[in-house]
Amino acid sequence: MSANTSTAPYYFVPGPSKYPLLAGGALFLFGLGMSTWVNGYAPGPLAVLAGVVSFLAVLYFWFGEAIAESEGGLYGQRVDYSFRWSMGWFIFSEVMFFAAFFGALFYARAIAMPWLADIDHKSVLWPDFLPQWPHAGPGNGVEAFEKMGPFPIPTINTLLLLTSGVTLTISHHALIANDRAKTIFWLAATIVLGAVFMGFQVYEYMHAYQELNLKLSSGIYGSTFFLLTGFHGFHVTMGAIMLTVVLVRLMKGHFTAKQHFAFEGAAWYWHFVDVVWLGLYVVVYWM
Amino acid sequence: VENSPGGPAVNQLNLHPPVTQIAADIHGLHWMMLIICTVIFVLVFGVMFYSIFKHRRSKGAQSANFHESVTVEIIWTVIPFLIVIGMAIPATKTVVAMKDTSNADLTIKATGYQWKWGYDYLKGEGEGIGFLSALATPRNQIDAQSAEDVKARQENTNYLIEVDNPLVVPVGKKIRIVTTANDVIHAWMVPAFGVKQDAIPGFVRDTWFKAEKVGEYRGQCAELCGKDHAFMPIVVKVVSAEDYTKWVDAKKKELAAQADDPSKTYTVDELKARGEKVYNANCAACHQATGKGVAGAFPALDGDAVVLGEKAKQIDVLLNGQGNGKMPAWKQLNDVELAAVATYTRQAWGNAGKGKDPVVQPADFTAARK
Amino acid sequence: MTTTAMGHDDHGHDHAHDHPHGLKRWLTATNHKDIGTLYLWFSFVMLLVGGTLALLIRAELFQPGLQIVRPEVFNQLTTMHGLIMVFGAIMPAFVGFANWMIPLQIGASDMAFARMNNFSFWLLPPAASLLVISFFVPGGATAAGWTLYAPLSVQMGMGMDLGIFAMHIMGASSIMGSINIIVTILNMRAPGMTLMKMPMFCWTWLITAYLLIAVMPVLAGAITMVLTDRHFGTSFFNAAGGGDPVMYQHIFWFFGHPEVYIMILPAFGIVSHVVPAFARKQLFGYSSMVYATASIAILSFIVWAHHMFTTGMPVTGQLFFMYATMLIAVPTAVKIFNWLATMWRGSMTFETPMLFAVGFIFVFTMGGFTGLICAMAPIDIQIQDTYYVVAHFHYVLVAGSLFALYCGAYFWLPKWTGFMYNETRGKIHFWGSLISFNITFFPMHFLGLAGMPRRYADYPMQFADFNMLASIGAFGFGLMQVYFLFCVVLPAIKGGEKAPAKPWDGAEGLEWEVPSPAPFHTWETPPTVK
Ligand code: HEA
Numbered sequence A: 001m002s003a004n005t006s007t008a009p010y011y012f013v014p015g016p017s018k019y020p021l022l023a024g025g026a027l028f029l030f031g032l033g034m035s036t037w038v039n040g041y042a043p044g045p046l047a048v049l050a051g052v053v054s055f056l057a058v059l060y061f062w063f064g065e066a067i068a069e070s071e072g073g074l075y076g077q078r079v080d081y082s083f084r085w086s087m088g089w090f091i092f093s094e095v096m097f098f099a100a101f102f103g104a105l106f107y108a109r110a111i112a113m114p115w116l117a118d119i120d121h122k123s124v125l126w127p128d129f130l131p132q133w134p135h136a137g138p139g140n141g142v143e144a145f146e147k148m149g150p151f152p153i154p155t156i157n158t159l160l161l162l163t164s165g166v167t168l169t170i171s172h173h174a175l176i177a178n179d180r181a182k183t184i185f186w187l188a189a190t191i192v193l194g195a196v197f198m199g200f201q202v203y204e205y206m207h208a209y210q211e212l213n214l215k216l217s218s219g220i221y222g223s224t225f226f227l228l229t230g231f232h233g234f235h236v237t238m239g240a241i242m243l244t245v246v247l248v249r250l251m252k253g254h255f256t257a258k259q260h261f262a263f264e265g266a267a268w269y270w271h272f273v274d275v276v277w278l279g280l281y282v283v284v285y286w287m
Numbered sequence B: 001v002e003n004s005p006g007g008p009a010v011n012q013l014n015l016h017p018p019v020t021q022i023a024a025d026i027h028g029l030h031w032m033m034l035i036i037c038t039v040i041f042v043l044v045f046g047v048m049f050y051s052i053f054k055h056r057r058s059k060g061a062q063s064a065n066f067h068e069s070v071t072v073e074i075i076w077t078v079i080p081f082l083i084v085i086g087m088a089i090p091a092t093k094t095v096v097a098m099k100d101t102s103n104a105d106l107t108i109k110a111t112g113y114q115w116k117w118g119y120d121y122l123k124g125e126g127e128g129i130g131f132l133s134a135l136a137t138p139r140n141q142i143d144a145q146s147a148e149d150v151k152a153r154q155e156n157t158n159y160l161i162e163v164d165n166p167l168v169v170p171v172g173k174k175i176r177i178v179t180t181a182n183d184v185i186h187a188w189m190v191p192a193f194g195v196k197q198d199a200i201p202g203f204v205r206d207t208w209f210k211a212e213k214v215g216e217y218r219g220q221c222a223e224l225c226g227k228d229h230a231f232m233p234i235v236v237k238v239v240s241a242e243d244y245t246k247w248v249d250a251k252k253k254e255l256a257a258q259a260d261d262p263s264k265t266y267t268v269d270e271l272k273a274r275g276e277k278v279y280n281a282n283c284a285a286c287h288q289a290t291g292k293g294v295a296g297a298f299p300a301l302d303g304d305a306v307v308l309g310e311k312a313k314q315i316d317v318l319l320n321g322q323g324n325g326k327m328p329a330w331k332q333l334n335d336v337e338l339a340a341v342a343t344y345t346r347q348a349w350g351n352a353g354k355g356k357d358p359v360v361q362p363a364d365f366t367a368a369r370k
Numbered sequence C: 001m002t003t004t005a006m007g008h009d010d011h012g013h014d015h016a017h018d019h020p021h022g023l024k025r026w027l028t029a030t031n032h033k034d035i036g037t038l039y040l041w042f043s044f045v046m047l048l049v050g051g052t053l054a055l056l057i058r059a060e061l062f063q064p065g066l067q068i069v070r071p072e073v074f075n076q077l078t079t080m081h082g083l084i085m086v087f088g089a090i091m092p093a094f095v096g097f098a099n100w101m102i103p104l105q106i107g108a109s110d111m112a113f114a115r116m117n118n119f120s121f122w123l124l125p126p127a128a129s130l131l132v133i134s135f136f137v138p139g140g141a142t143a144a145g146w147t148l149y150a151p152l153s154v155q156m157g158m159g160m161d162l163g164i165f166a167m168h169i170m171g172a173s174s175i176m177g178s179i180n181i182i183v184t185i186l187n188m189r190a191p192g193m194t195l196m197k198m199p200m201f202c203w204t205w206l207i208t209a210y211l212l213i214a215v216m217p218v219l220a221g222a223i224t225m226v227l228t229d230r231h232f233g234t235s236f237f238n239a240a241g242g243g244d245p246v247m248y249q250h251i252f253w254f255f256g257h258p259e260v261y262i263m264i265l266p267a268f269g270i271v272s273h274v275v276p277a278f279a280r281k282q283l284f285g286y287s288s289m290v291y292a293t294a295s296i297a298i299l300s301f302i303v304w305a306h307h308m309f310t311t312g313m314p315v316t317g318q319l320f321f322m323y324a325t326m327l328i329a330v331p332t333a334v335k336i337f338n339w340l341a342t343m344w345r346g347s348m349t350f351e352t353p354m355l356f357a358v359g360f361i362f363v364f365t366m367g368g369f370t371g372l373i374c375a376m377a378p379i380d381i382q383i384q385d386t387y388y389v390v391a392h393f394h395y396v397l398v399a400g401s402l403f404a405l406y407c408g409a410y411f412w413l414p415k416w417t418g419f420m421y422n423e424t425r426g427k428i429h430f431w432g433s434l435i436s437f438n439i440t441f442f443p444m445h446f447l448g449l450a451g452m453p454r455r456y457a458d459y460p461m462q463f464a465d466f467n468m469l470a471s472i473g474a475f476g477f478g479l480m481q482v483y484f485l486f487c488v489v490l491p492a493i494k495g496g497e498k499a500p501a502k503p504w505d506g507a508e509g510l511e512w513e514v515p516s517p518a519p520f521h522t523w524e525t526p527p528t529v530k
């Protein structure tokens, strides 16, 4: 079925919904569970599980309803604009989230490191600190570890993500040309590339822990390395989930050549994740 | 109460009387700002209240209908801009002067601990002197359970701004204070000197002052540092050059007499007695005198696995801290003090006679430090 | 949902089933007015909760010595007072205003994403519950100050984690709320309403929303790093591992300074409606107001380290942040002068909204001036972390943001409830608040100059009198807010003189063209603006 916008209301306003309240409750469970879990209280993990599962369940129904509205032709041109603006600004807020972590890396390297090694710090606190990146701080509390270089995995991963950007664009063009089979094929290829990327990422973490002795607790280097790559990986996963939903919808026959914002939104997100990776690749692995 | 000499006056309305050039400059800047702001305030609100009284409907005012004037708007953008520049120029000079810590006569390190200050004379006359400086006001005045205590508090001019060992410095000399901290951020502040500098764990910062008048000057910790933030004051005694030399001699003798010998083997009772003092001075604030800790915040030592286990682990925790600084490192204590406190925790409360290694000797710490 | 109810020639009926009653109406609300009402009530309750904590603080500080709480509990009170007021009271209150007024003012039928709007709201009660629960866990609530400075925040107990997750959730709420507001304003204005014809309140909120989406994620990043430092062995803020506690402050204040303007820009918007309405004269310098607001917002990103003058920055850093901060006085001056010029040769009356607007301008300016004094790095060295700063920010937050909120509440209450509030009582509320506010916070300037540090559970004897005065004022101020609830708001909801569509003869804007109380659905066919 295709979205027919000619009958859409001037601006569609959904009726009352219980989902927001339920989702809020789920996040409450999640927050409470996480707080108790990290402090070692037994019911914590259970509450987290309950929170996450119920949150996902609510999202499932919520999005299901939204999709039905969309396919029911209720979303006119204006709603479509709204989605575009909102996705754009949402991605901007994500950029700022990553900026905090990139900022931390920048600060640690360009400001804190030379500071810790200046003459005052040498004479008063840290006589033998060498300001060389990577380091795990002057405190000697960290076991020796090795830096994660750009070869081979990160470079392979870069190629994977870049390719996935291309396949996604091919898919998009196919959708515009109304070639469904081609759209589905290339979108699936994109998701596969994303999954392979994640596989390599997991492998890289294992390599870090087992062979390089590089851990989350390996001082500031480990902290920034794992949080930056970890949050990126999390975002890749989210992007892949979005693309998968789009894929399923494509297979169900949703979207038209003209109106397919969900596809585009997910694609923007994917490109954003791509760009963040390029930043990581240069700043974390090469510099 | 009366005014506290060198501390706040009763119902003081302005900054402290300055004792350094910087503090005097700041005082001047503050007056300048007050005057400029008051003048602007009077002008602006003069106009507003004039309008409020004249242009009200009950007085028959009819509303005009102008609502734009580029000229006027440019004027009232440019004038504030100029005023602001006028304010910034003198402030810039003071900033530059404040930050110039070079050529000090005496360098002292001030270390913030939860909740006291440690002073080490690093360079200049008195080099090598080091001591702790903690609140001298008795706890019962603070908690004030009885009328007597309340009275004592009310009569205490220096309530909460008195310490056991004040910092002593010579008058008219440039003193450079290097700040750092052991656990969390504190701030070393003495208003009469115009000095306030955060003390940051793992980092050093510096500031300076040149006191122009002999006397005692008082300040308080000015960065939230946990529960006893309000109870770690700073007292600086500024003395004449001769008095300072005398103080240095006396202090050096006193320290030499107290010096511990880490190569000696101590008896259990010696260690326990000394350890209890060290414990109460350093550890009790968090782990409590009862060793029971504070649920959810500070672990109990009574029955603690590390305290009852092999001594090596406890030695490591004491020297290097634990949990990303939740338990700070205590390397600055000497080996005798550390051995004493370790022994004490192993013997106190319900721990007595339970764990492995009931006695820890200074030599263990000396070895572990290497 | 069926398409049959959606005949495009009959927009009025596309909500056939959506006027549920009772509790369900509120729990499942997608109507912007209902959600606005929820926000307003939530924030008012939070004001009382945060205020009660403030009163406990003031009770402890009534006289020297420790009487009511232990110092560790005192720090919890201070911290939670700050957090609850900022994230629970002031910010949601402005979002409530946005929800109610923006669609009405721009001629939109609702917010752009009605369900997400409800989600933004329903994240707040869970977050607030987490904060309240944290008082009762072992170790108590976080006591590291609302700024949650590491490494003190790393030292805290489980209350800190609850606080972190609560702030994550509130951050998500703010981001979704802002996106909603941005999209509504950009996409749903009535035909003919160009951006430069848009009401000032919408402009200030549009800019505020941009501030929010730019900085809330940064706060999320900062507290996430605290979380991993606490539990997962990272060393972002631990020097021994190569991190830096001061780095936390940079990241926090990169959020924190724009945050304080988030709490004042919509207030400027409200006042920019009320002053023209009661001066019966168009707002002077509309476009320069817009530019001034934008300048304040842009400048707010480059001044953050004025909170860090005592951390020991290099001279160049101190000077840069000092100059940039002082510069903000210029666009703010433009705003103040424009309001003055609006009043000038108007035909003024002084109903309660106007009283609060004038009170706002007067007292906020005092807070602005003390801000400027704080911005002078050398002076700030003396007064940073003293009660002078506490005085400064309560002048801008209580007499600024809160007064503006009251100003807007009186102004639009007739539109919300359909009834006029009692004018005499409104005036009592205003004068009582203004006077007791100044009794509470004016003496704090003296305390700060004399060197009384903030976040102190106990203080030297010399500070006793002013503290006592402040405490007395605080209880008076609290009483006035309870008076507002029971004697102004509740009666105006229950009944009273019926409000006409436009109760203020000088008011302008689309919101006055719909009846009072505003019907459930408004502007389903957008009006055309000339
Ligand atoms: C609504 C919130 C709000 C607002 C609007 C402001 C506005 C300003 N603030 Fe404030 N501030 C806070 C909330 C706010 N602040 C908070 C919460 C803190 C403490 C946080 C914490 O540590 O917990 C703080 C702390 C704070 C500090 C740090 C103090 C310290 O910790 O040592 C500084 C320093 O520069 C500062 C400066 C300013 C300045 C220059 C303005 C300017 O925007 C003011 C501009 C206004 C005017 C200047 C008046 C009107 C102008 C005229 C009438 C024109 C003519 C004037 C001239 C030409 C001079 N603020």
Ligand code: HEA
Binding pocket: C047, C048, C050, C051, C052, C054, C055, C057, C058, C078, C079, C081, C082, C083, C085, C086, C090, C144, C145, C146, C147, C390, C394, C397, C398, C402, C440, C454, C455, C456, C457, C474, C477, C478, C479, C481, C482
């Ligand atoms: C954002 C807005 C905001 C508001 C509105 C307020 C309102 C008030 N604040 Fe504020 N305050 C902050 C933000 C705010 N504060 C922040 C950010 C801090 C810094 C925190 C930190 O250092 O980390 C702070 C810190 C702070 C301190 C310093 C604490 C310290 O350093 O230790 C003090 C001390 O007096 C104080 C007092 C007050 C008072 C008396 C009010 C009054 O206006 C409150 C008025 C009272 C009421 C509105 C309550 C009325 C209720 C009742 C009377 C009970 C009735 C109950 C029922 C009906 C159920 N506040």
Ligand code: CUA
Binding pocket: B112, B113, B115, B185, B186, B187, B221, B222, B223, B224, B225, B226, B228, B229, B230, B232
């Ligand atoms: Cu040390 Cu506050």
Ligand SMILES: [Cu+2]
Binding pocket: C256, C257, C260, C303, C304, C306, C307
């Ligand atoms: Cu600021």
